[in-house]
Amino acid sequence: MAKTKLIEGAVINENSLALSNVNIVSLPSGTGTQSGQEGQFSFKVPIKDRDLSFDHVGHKNLTLDAIIFKNGTVVKLKEKVIEMDSLDVKALNRNQFEIFESKNTVIHLNMDELSLRGFTDVGDMLFSEQSVLLNESMDGQKTASVRASSPEELVYLYDGIRINTMGDPLLDLSLFSITGISSMELVKGGHEKALSSSGTINFIPKLSYNNSAVFNQQFGTYNYGGYDGFGSLGFKYGTVNAGASEGKFSQVYGDTSVPQIHTNHKRIFSNIGIRNNKNLELRLMALQNERLFNNDRTSDTVDLKMQNVILKLIDSHPNGRSMSLYGIHQQYNGQERLTNISNNKDDNNRGFGYEYERIIDNSRFQFATETNLTMADWIMGDNNIMVERQSSIFTGSFEIYQPENDKAYQFKDMKFIFSKHRVTDVPDTSVDHFISDNYWDNNNSQFTASFLNKQPNKKLLLYLNIGNVFRVPSLDESINNQTYPFSALNINKLIPEQKSMTELGLKIENIPKEPGDHSYSIMLSGFSYNYYDKIKQIYLSETPIRYPLNYGQASISGLEMDLVYQPKLKWINFKTYISNYIFSDTLAFQLQPEKMLRNIISIKHKWFNIDLIHRSESSRQITTLEKNGITKQTTLEPISNIDLSIYREFKIAFFRSIFSFSGKNMNSSPQRLEGISIFDRRFSLNMNISL
Template identity: 30%
Template sequence: MKRTLFLNGRLFTLTLFIISLSVLSAQQTLTGLVFDSSTSEALEGANVVSRPSGVGTSTGASGRFALEINQGDSVLVVEHIAFERSVVNIKNLSVEMRIGLSEKIISLSELDVIGETGRGEFSQLETKNMVSDITVSDISIRSYSDIGDVLLNEESVIVSESSTGAKTLSIRGARQEEMIYMYDGVKMQNGGRRSLDLSMFDVGGLETVEVLRGSHENASGSSGTINFVPKLSYGNGVSFYQRFGTYNTGSYYTGLSLGSSLISLDYSAGQSVSRQFYESSESADILRESTNQFISAGYRPGADTEIKLYQIKSGRMYNNHYNADSIGSTLMVNTLKIEHKSERLGQLELYVSEQKTAGEDDISQLKTDRDDGQVITGLSYKLPIESAYIELFLDRSTIAADWGTSLGDIALNRQHLSFSGVFGISQNKTRKGFEIKEFVVNINSNIIEDNGNNKSILLNNRSSWKESGATASVSAWDHLDVATIYLFANIGNNFRVPSINERYAHALRPQVFSQDSLVIEYKIMKEVGAKISSRDSQSSPRFSGSVSYFSYGYTDKIKTIQYSGSPLQFPVNFGSAEISGLELNMEVLTLSDMLSFRSIYSSYNYSDQLSFPMQPIAISRNSVGLNIGALSARVAMKNEGGRVLTTVSSSGRLTDNYLKEHQSLDVNISYKIKFRDLMFSIAIFGQNLNDDSQSLDGVSIYDKRLYLSMGIEWK
C-alpha cells in the first residue's frame, strides 16, 4: 500500500510539473532543394528532419521541401536510401537551402558511428549481417518487463531465464559467452562474471536496441551483437511511465531531458518487481526486484565532433522462499567517448569505460561474495582511400575478479589486448544489373593472460593465450525501380578463450567430470545472404526483408551442464559440433502505414542438440499490426521448438530435461492522446494468452499474464 501511494504521488507531482512546463513553440517556415551533388539532378523522396524537435517531411518531384520548424531547431538531417546522410546547420531562414547528397558507398560491414545524433548504429545496408533495431520508447514496448522480455517478443532469438530469474541471450545456438554487448558501440564485458544479465536493464534511458546476427569487425567470432543506443535528446522533456500486472508485478520509470543543439543531459530512473511460482505451490515463491538509473550527457563543440559521457547503475535482488536461496547483484558502468569525423582524415573514436559488478550469492550448494572490476580503453579509426578504406580497432581491458566462496577463494587478474585490421575495396555502381560492390579482409589478434595470487585457492595458476583469426567477405548490389537488392557472403575462423566465470565453474565440477578439460574453443564460420528494401521510405506499400544461411563448425565445443535443482552450472569441452541454419525477416507496411505485417523465422540443424543446451530446432514470430489515428493494436504468435538441458545429480547421474514445443499468443493495444506538447498514452498487453504454461526444474514458466501501462511525456 505504501509503495502504491508513493508511486501515485510521484505520478501526480510529475503531471503538475509537466503541465506547468508546457508552452506553445514558435514555428518558422524553412524551404530548400535537395539534389544529387554529382549530376545536380533534383532528388525526389528524400527525408528531411529538423532537430531536435523531430519535425519532418520529404521532397517532391522537384526535389523541394517546405518545413515548419520550431524556434529551437538548429540542424537538418537529410536522408535518401541511395545517398549518404547529410547533416547541415540551419542558418538563414530567408534563403532557400540547397543541399547536395553524395551517392552512397555501401560498405559490406561498416559500423556507422556517426548517426543522426552522433550515436553508434548498425546500418541495414552497410553490414554483411542481418540487422534489426527496436525503438524502445514506444508505449507498446514499455509493456515489457525488461530488455530480455523485449528481445524475446520482438526478435527470433532465445532468451533463457534461469531458476534465479537471470536472463541471457542466445543467437544462432551461441553460448551466452559468445554474445557481444555494447553500449553506444563500447563493449560491456561484465568483468569476470558470466554474460550480461538482461533482467537488470529496463527500457528507460534507452532509445533503440540494435540486434546484429553473426560477427563484425569489432566483434570477430561472435554469433551476435546487441548494441544499446542511449537516449541523447539535445532538447527538453519530461516523462513518466507506470506498469501494473498480474501476480502483483509492476514497474515505474521517470525521465528528464535538458539541452539545446550543442549540449544534452538525460536522466532516467526506474524500479520493477516480478514474481514466479513453483508448479506445486499456489503462493509466489520467487520474488525479483530490480532498479535502474541512466545518465547520458553530450556536447558538440563542432559539427563533426561529439563528446559523450554515460553512467549506468543497475541492481537486482532474487529471493526464493521455496528453497531459501538468494542472489544480489549490482552493476555500475562509467563511459567517456569522443567521436570525430573528417572527410579528409576519416573517422576517429576514443573511449574509456570503467565497469564494476558486485554481489552476494547464498545458494544451498555454494555461497559467494563477488567483487569484479574492469577498465576498457580503446580506439577505432577509419581512413577512406580512393575506392578503398582502412579500418583499425584496438582495445585493452584489465579485469580483476575477487571472490570469496564457501569452497575457496578466487583472486584473478586478466589482461586482454585485442587488435583488428580491416582493408576494404569498394566501387560505385556504374551500370544496370548486379555489380560487385565490395571486398573486405579482416585480420584480428588477441593476447590474453590470467594471473592469480596467493589468496586464490581454486584458480592460482598462470595461463596465457595468443590466438589470431581472419574473415573475408564480398558483396554485390543492384538498384531496381522500386527496391535495392544487396547480396553478401563471408567466411572466417576464430576462437574463444574460456571466461573467468567458466574457469571458476569448471574448477567446481563434480568428481565424475574430474578428467574433463576446459580449453580454447575454435569456430569456422560461413554465411551467405540477401537483403531487399523499398527505395522510397515514404511509399505505401513498402517493404523490407532479409534471408541468410549460415554454418558454424566447432572444435572443442564448450557445453554447459547444470546441477539438478540448482541454478549452478559448469562447462566442459564436448568435442566437435556443428550448427547450420536459415533465417528470414520480412516486414510489409500498406494502406498509408495503417496495416503492417511482420514475420521472423529461424530454423536450425544440429549435429548433436545436446551440444547446444536450451536451443530449439525452430523459432518463429508472426504479427499483424493496425494503426488508426491514435489507436494501435498488434496480435503476435510466437512458436519455439523443443529444447533440452542436461543436469547432473549429487550422485553424478546425468539427466536430459526436455521442454516441449511452445506456442504463445500475445495481444497489445495502445492509445495516445496529444495535447500541445503533451503526450498521454495507455496500453494493455496480454502475454501467453493461450495459457501454454510449462515447468522447468519445478518452476512454472510461460504463465498467462496481463499488464497495463500508462505514460505521460512533455517535449
C-alpha cells in the same frame, strides 16, 4: 504573384512503412507542409526554389533537388538514433550498423515506438519481437542467444563499447530500462566488433540535446509494480540526461498459483554530452544496476550490483576520417546464497580502447585496439580465489568498395578483417585455492564480399561471410571449470573453442512505384558453423549455477528469414521471423530449439492500435548435474504462445500520454524448468506521460 509549381509524393521509412508528420520545406522560400497519415504530401512552391528538405524526429534529414524532383516520388528516410535539437545542429550518427549495407542480418529497434506499445523490459521485447531465444533462469535472470549459440557467445555493446567483459559474460537483460535507451541494434553473425560471436546487441543510450521528461508506470501479474523516469536538460552544445527505474517481478512453481519467487531490479543512469558545432563530441555515461532475488520455497537469495562508467571522445570529419577514444571502469559485486552453496563475487575491470577509420578514394581502412585489466576476487564456500586477467584485442580491416551506379548488376565491396586476441590469467597463489594460469594467443580472420542488383522497383544485396575465429573462456567459466563439483567428472582444463563459419545472405528492399502502393523488405540468411572444442554448460540441479567443459566437435547449420510487408491498406502491416536449425548433436547446444517462428500483425485504428503476436518454438534439451554426481538430460516441451497488446496515444498541448494493456502467453502454454514456470500467462497495464 510569384509563379509556383506543384510538388507531391510520399515519405516512407527503411522498412517501407509510411511516415506521417514529416516536415517538408522548400528552400530558400521556406514554404512548407507535413506528410499525411499515409506519408503523402502535396503543396505548391515557388519555381525559383532549389531544395526540398525532409525532416522527421528519429530520422536523418534529407535534402533533394527541387528543380528535378519528379511528382509521385517515394522518399525514403533513414533512421537516426541521436535526437536533434530545434536548431538542426549537425549531429553525429550513433548507429554502428546499417540495415541494408551491412553483411549481416541487422535489425534496428526504436525504444520510443516499443514503449508506446507497452514494453518496458528489454528481454520481453526481444522475445516477443524477434527470432531471439530468451532464457529465463531460476533466479530471474534473463539472457538471450542468437542462432542457437550459447548465451556466453553473445556480445553486448553500450554505445559501441563492449560491457560484458567481466568475470561472468552473461548479462541480465532485465537490468536495462527501455526509458534509458534511445534504440537498440540486433546483429546476427560475426563482424569487426565481435568476430567470434554469433550475435551482438548494441544498446544506444539516450543522449538528447533537448529539454524533455518521461515517466512510466507499470502494473501486472508478472511485473507487479515498476516505474521508469527520465529527464534531460540540454542546449546546442551540451546536455545532461538522467533517469531511474525499478521493476518488481514474480514467478510461480508449476504446482501452485501463488508467486514464491521474487526479483527486484533497481536502475540508475546518467549521460552527459558536450559537443562543438563541427566534429567533436564528448560523452560521459554511467550505469548503476542492482538485482535482488528471493525464493520463498528454497530460501535461496541473490544480491548483485553492477556499475559501469564510460568516457568516450568522438572526432568525425566529412573528409572520411573518424576517430574515437574511450575508457571504461566496471565493478560487479554479488552474493549468492543457494542450496548448500554460498558464493561472494567481487569483479573489477578497467579498460580503454581506440578506433580509427580512414576513407581514401574507393577504399576504407580501419583499426581498433581494446585492452582490459580484470580482477576477480571470489569466495566460493570456504575457498578464496583471486585471478587477474589481462586481455588485449587488435583488429584491423581493409575494404575496397565501388560507389553505387546505374548498372543493374554491380560489385559492391570486399573486406578483409584480421584480429589478434591475447589473454593472460595470473592467479594469486597465496590464497586458499588457486586455479591454473592461462595464456592464449589467438588469431581470428574474416572475409566478406557483396554484390548489388538494382531494378526499377527494388534493390537486392547478395553477401558472403567466411571466417575462422576463437572464443576465449570467460573468467567465470575458467574458475567454475576447476572447482567443485567438476572434480567428480574428471574433466580437463578449459581451452578456447574454435569456430569456422560460412554465411550466404540476401537482402531485398522494395521501392513502391506510386504513393500508397504495397511495400516489403526481406532478409534471408543461410549459415554453417563448425565448432572444435566447443564449450558446453552443465547446470547444477535446482540452482542457476553453470559448469563448463569442452564438449568436442559439433556443428550447426541454419536458415533464417525476416519479412516485413505493408499492403496498400495502411491500417495493417505484417512481420514474420523464421529460424530453422540443424544440429549435429542437440546435447552440444543447450536450451536451443530447432525451430522458431514469430508472426506479428499490427492494426492501426482511429481510436486504438493492436499488436497480435504468435510465438512458436520447438522442444529444447538441457543437461543437469544431480547432487549425487550423475548427469541428467531433460527435455523442455515445445511452446506455441499468443501475445496481445492494445495501446492508445493522447496528445494535449506539450504533453503526450500513452495507455497500453498487454497479455503474454494468452493461451497459457508455459514451459517448466526444475518445476518453475518460466513462461507463464502474464498481464500488464502501462501508463506513460512525456513532454
